[in-house]
Amino acid sequence: MSLFGFHYRLERKAIGLTIGIIAAASVGGLVEIAPLFTIHQTVEDAPGMRVYTPLELAGRNIYIREGCYACHSQMIRTLRDDVDRYGPYSLAVESKYDHPMLWGSKRTGPDLARIGEKYSDQWHVAHLNNPRDVVPVSVMPAYGWLLATELRTDDLDLHLKAQRRVGVPYTNDMIANAAMDAYAQSNPDSPQADGVTKRYGKATTMRAFDGLPSKLTEMDALVAYLQVLGRLTDAAHKSLATAEARQ
Amino acid sequence: MIAQLTLIERQHAILISAAVALLGFLMMLAGRDDPMGAHGALIFVVSILMIFRIGGSYYAPPPSDDRLKHYYDDPSKVGIVISMMWAVVGLGVGDWVAWQLVNPDLTFGTGWSSFGRLRPVHTTSVIFGFGGNALIATSFYVLQRTSRARLPDQVSPWFVLFGYNLFCLLAVTGYLMGITQSKEYAEPEWYTDIWLVVVWVTYFILYLRTLARRKEPHIYVSNWYYMAFILVVAILHIVNNLAVPVSLGHAKSYSAFSGVQDAMTQWWYGHNAVAFFLTAGFLGMMYYFLPMRAGRPIYSYRMSIISFWGITFFYMWAGSHHLHYTALPQWVQTLGMTFSLMLLIPSWASAGNVLLTLNGAWDKVRDDATLRFMMVAGVFYGLATFEGSFMAIRSVNSLSHYTDWTVGHVHVGALGWVAMITFGSIYACVPWLWKRERMYSTKLVEAHFWLALSGTVIYIFAMWNSGIIQGLMWRTYTDSGTLAYSFVDTLVAMHPYYIARAVGGLLFLIGGCLGAYNIWKTITVPGVTSEHASDLPQPALAGALHAAAE
Numbered sequence: 028m029s030l031f032g033f034h035y036r037l038e039r040k041a042i043g044l045t046i047g048i049i050a051a052a053s054v055g056g057l058v059e060i061a062p063l064f065t066i067h068q069t070v071e072d073a074p075g076m077r078v079y080t081p082l083e084l085a086g087r088n089i090y091i092r093e094g095c096y097a098c099h100s101q102m103i104r105t106l107r108d109d110v111d112r113y114g115p116y117s118l119a120v121e122s123k124y125d126h127p128m129l130w131g132s133k134r135t136g137p138d139l140a141r142i143g144e145k146y147s148d149q150w151h152v153a154h155l156n157n158p159r160d161v162v163p164v165s166v167m168p169a170y171g172w173l174l175a176t177e178l179r180t181d182d183l184d185l186h187l188k189a190q191r192r193v194g195v196p197y198t199n200d201m202i203a204n205a206a207m208d209a210y211a212q213s214n215p216d217s218p219q220a221d222g223v224t225k226r227y228g229k230a231t232t233m234r235a236f237d238g239l240p241s242k243l244t245e246m247d248a249l250v251a252y253l254q255v256l257g258r259l260t261d262a263a264h265k266s267l268a269t270a271e272a273r274q
Numbered sequence: 275m276i277a278q279l280t281l282i283e284r285q286h287a288i289l290i291s292a293a294v295a296l297l298g299f300l301m302m303l304a305g306r307d308d309p310m311g312a313h314g315a316l317i318f319v320v321s322i323l324m325i326f327r328i329g330g331s332y333y334a335p336p337p338s339d340d341r342l343k344h345y346y347d348d349p350s351k352v353g354i355v356i357s358m359m360w361a362v363v364g365l366g367v368g369d370w371v372a373w374q375l376v377n378p379d380l381t382f383g384t385g386w387s388s389f390g391r392l393r394p395v396h397t398t399s400v401i402f403g404f405g406g407n408a409l410i411a412t413s414f415y416v417l418q419r420t421s422r423a424r425l426p427d428q429v430s431p432w433f434v435l436f437g438y439n440l441f442c443l444l445a446v447t448g449y450l451m452g453i454t455q456s457k458e459y460a461e462p463e464w465y466t467d468i469w470l471v472v473v474w475v476t477y478f479i480l481y482l483r484t485l486a487r488r489k490e491p492h493i494y495v496s497n498w499y500y501m502a503f504i505l506v507v508a509i510l511h512i513v514n515n516l517a518v519p520v521s522l523g524h525a526k527s528y529s530a531f532s533g534v535q536d537a538m539t540q541w542w543y544g545h546n547a548v549a550f551f552l553t554a555g556f557l558g559m560m561y562y563f564l565p566m567r568a569g570r571p572i573y574s575y576r577m578s579i580i581s582f583w584g585i586t587f588f589y590m591w592a593g594s595h596h597l598h599y600t601a602l603p604q605w606v607q608t609l610g611m612t613f614s615l616m617l618l619i620p621s622w623a624s625a626g627n628v629l630l631t632l633n634g635a636w637d638k639v640r641d642d643a644t645l646r647f648m649m650v651a652g653v654f655y656g657l658a659t660f661e662g663s664f665m666a667i668r669s670v671n672s673l674s675h676y677t678d679w680t681v682g683h684v685h686v687g688a689l690g691w692v693a694m695i696t697f698g699s700i701y702a703c704v705p706w707l708w709k710r711e712r713m714y715s716t717k718l719v720e721a722h723f724w725l726a727l728s729g730t731v732i733y734i735f736a737m738w739n740s741g742i743i744q745g746l747m748w749r750t751y752t753d754s755g756t757l758a759y760s761f762v763d764t765l766v767a768m769h770p771y772y773i774a775r776a777v778g779g780l781l782f783l784i785g786g787c788l789g790a791y792n793i794w795k796t797i798t799v800p801g802v803t804s805e806h807a808s809d810l811p812q813p814a815l816a817g818a819l820h821a822a823a824e
Binding site for chain 2: 038039048055066068106132134137164169185190192195
């Protein structure tokens with residue numbers, strides 16, 4: 028019986044077609060996605076990698092809310108000009124704690140994977156407030172209201188809990204102190220500041236990101252997030268160094 | 275419309291609306307400190323309005339059994355009207371954001387009017403609002419006629435249509451409030467996603483129930499595509515949207531996957547939303563309305579089998595071409611590229627089938643703008659699929675990725691293929707549905723055609739230029755081995771093309787508005803009535819479409 032003869036009979040059966048469609052459409056995903064969870068080399072090891080602080084996580088959520096990912100990628104490709112322009116190419120491990128990832132698909136603006144600490148906090152605040160004040164030909168929208176909007180912190184513990192449920196290793200201590208840590212990170216002179224470095228490491232950036240230590244704004248959170256991009260682990264710099272050493 | 279429902283059906287409709295109203299009320303309570311509360315209120319208000327609307331006609335005389343001799347076309351009619359409303363909104367917002375890239379201060383200085391929030395409003399309105407409603411409306415129309423069977427009941431099609439539009443409404447209003455998962459084309463949050471699953475399952479069951487009643491032994495090609503569209507979109511939607519909400523009172527959720535696995539899942543979804551929403555569904559539309567309008571059977575039955583199974587199998591492998599040179603393992607990238615190239619075969623088999631079906635009817639293509647819409651759609655389908663395979667090649671992708679070339683490519687497909695086949699099918703379908711001899715104004719159809727075609731051509735040439743220029747500037751080195759252009763230099767170079775793109779989009783939008791006006795006039799101005807042959811369950815209709823098969 029020919030293939031078309033078989034089809035001639037198959038197309039008389041609604042359930043047959045249904046099963047056929049599901050079977051044909053399932054193979055690709057099973058072959059390409061399932062192994063990514065099981066093959067160990069897919070994600071590199073980065074022993075010293077830290078998690079986002081509550082403030083940085085809140086900033087990341089603002090980044091998502093405002094749709095920044097529509098114009099900015101966070102993925103430096105293994106291409107010479109990408110590396111020369113933005114820094115060492117991105118490793119899979121660097122977005123290990125990114126639920127969801129923000130690799131992006133379009134660079135209407137530049138890549139941000141390694142934007143952390145490239146510019147000062149003041150630059151970021153001025154730029155977000157009105158991009159054309161610092162980059163005259165920029166086509167980015169102005170985000171003036173971030174500086175005036177207070178950050179919601181009362182539910183940050185719930186955010187950390189949900190993150191832990193999807194696999195990010197937040198400790199009970201981190202969850203219990205989430206709101207306080209968010210406040211303290213942008214208020215380095217406060218007595219609670221020590222707690223942040225204790226929980227998230229000495230390298231955690233502690234600054235009044237928006238220049239106003241007395242007030243915790245959405246600008247604080249977003250700038251804190253931008254300043255940590257590419258800095259949760261130095262694995263990418265290390266792999267570049269070993270590659271150069273081998274040459 | 276409600277007069278067509280039996281008393282039991284009116285009761286069911288009220289009960290369902292009341293259940294949805296209750297859900298909305300609970301969401302309003304649980305999410306009172308969160309944007310989710312606003313969505314609860316919206317759901318509550320919409321379903322209460324629905325109850326009043328049905329209740330207002332509750333005591334209207336029940337319909338006669340005569341209705342069962344005709345196909346049930348009311349949901350298709352309403353679906354087409356809603357589809358055109360979304361088209362105007364979606365194209366309008368699209369052009370607005372296009373002008374924002376020319377002048378970034380074209381906002382109201384508020385969060386909701388900034389590019390990042392409006393962009394998903396544009397994509398969701400055109401893909402899910404305009405495209406999705408057109409698919410649902412035409413699928414009911416085509417399913418009944420190719421099966422020679424009436425829809426099995428008169429409530430579930432309404433549930434599918436209105437439930438789906440509630441999904442679209444929640445999605446779009448959510449973005450404006452900042453509710454988004456950030457996954458492209460899957461932005462709505464968890465509760466909206468769950469709601470869509472309920473609607474979608476009802477949709478597929480309705481499809482199977484109607485097919486079970488069919489008097490035609492064979493299931494026509496269009497229905498294979500519509501079935502693939504419903505089934506595979508369900509699989510993609512459920513897997514890609516797996517997430518843990520912050521709490522039952524929070525709109526915000528965190529994706530179950532992270533990093534590289536999340537990226538692969540997202541683009542497996544993203545690319546196949548293109549395949550099974552924007553391709554399979556619309557091929558289903560094409561396989562019915564093109565041969566009906568041209569008065570010729572589909573050229574090759576075997577080509578339609580090859581392309582159907584080719585598309586269903588190959589497409590699901592292709593998503594990883596969105597992640598070339600990234601941290602995704604190279605073997606997955608290579609698989610994605612390979613299957614993207616193989617996809618050209620089934621894609622061109624479909625495009626070829628379109629054009630060869632028209633062989634012998636070219637005089638009609640010349641005279642009839644409706645058929646010309648469909649012909650041009652076929653050509654753009656061929657172009658878009660060729661370009662897609664080409665851009666999936668790693669070395670080409672290294673230039674095109676992250677640039678406007680991708681945006682141009684998407685719009686070859688979206689404007690040239692999806693919108694054109696939809697407008698063509700709607701212009702064919704509206705006079706048949708409302709029993710008119712023709713559209714209110716054939717001149718307006720002609721004007722719409724030329725506006726749509728010129729708008730598309732201007733748009734894609736602008737984006738090809740802008741994208742290739744930007745890609746080349748990014749990789750240009752000086753003699754001393756440093757990068758020749760800063761990122762800001764490329765912005766300056768792209769500015770004129772952004773203006774051209776916005777003008778092209780404006781032409782397309784004007785065409786869409788003319789279409790909406792023309793359709794509205796066809797419906798509301800009493801014209802010459804004519805009974806279309808396919809309105810009554812007749813034998814041999816699906817057979818005629820298949821004539822070339824045996």
